[in-house]
Amino acid sequence: xxxxxxxxxxxxxxxxxxxxxxxxxxxxxxxxxxxxxxxxxxxxxxxxxxxxxxxxxxxxxxxxxxxxxxxxxxxxxxxxxxxxxxxxxxxxxxxxxxxxxxxxxxxxxxxxxxxxxxxxxxxxxxxxxxxxxxxxxxxxxx
Numbered sequence: 001x002x003x004x005x006x007x008x009x010x011x012x013x014x015x016x017x018x019x020x021x022x023x024x025x026x027x028x029x030x031x032x033x034x035x036x037x038x039x040x041x042x043x044x045x046x047x048x049x050x051x052x053x054x055x056x057x058x059x060x061x062x063x064x065x066x067x068x069x070x071x072x073x074x075x076x077x078x079x080x081x082x083x084x085x086x087x088x089x090x091x092x093x094x095x096x097x098x099x100x101x102x103x104x105x106x107x108x109x110x111x112x113x114x115x116x117x118x119x120x121x122x123x124x125x126x127x128x129x130x131x132x133x134x135x136x137x138x139x140x141x142x
Contacts, residue, residue, distance in 0.1 A: 006049045006068075007077055010098070012042045013087040039087075046091035068097050 016039030023032035057064040072079065079098045088098070 006046065006053065007072065007079070009042055009046050009049065010088060010091070010093060012039065013046060013091060014082060014084045016042065017084060017087075043087055043091045046088075046093065050092045065094065065097050 016035060020032045020036045020039065023029075023035060053068070054064045057067050081099075083099065085095070088095070
């Protein structure tokens, strides 16, 4: 539920300023002021949702970014721009949660870090296997 609501409220952050500008263009200043106020309040709504989502993920020992993406996929929600980066940043939504270009950079960093960790593990295992081979009685001729 958090992902769906969070996604929809975040879309309000994206669309709100454009709607305000359209209403002003139509000469409807009264409605544009109301929508502008709603957009301001939406930042706080989204920030509270992000806070609680991250808190729950931490209690469940889950990574918030991958959990968010998994839930979007599970419920068939596709994230599409344009995104209002400044409003989303103000609400505390990490860009890697919704922006593919940020995700790719983050994924590459994570992959490089995992490869480095695996390389260290591989080197350690090679050393251990080598030591065991040297000291094992199974490899010595009778």
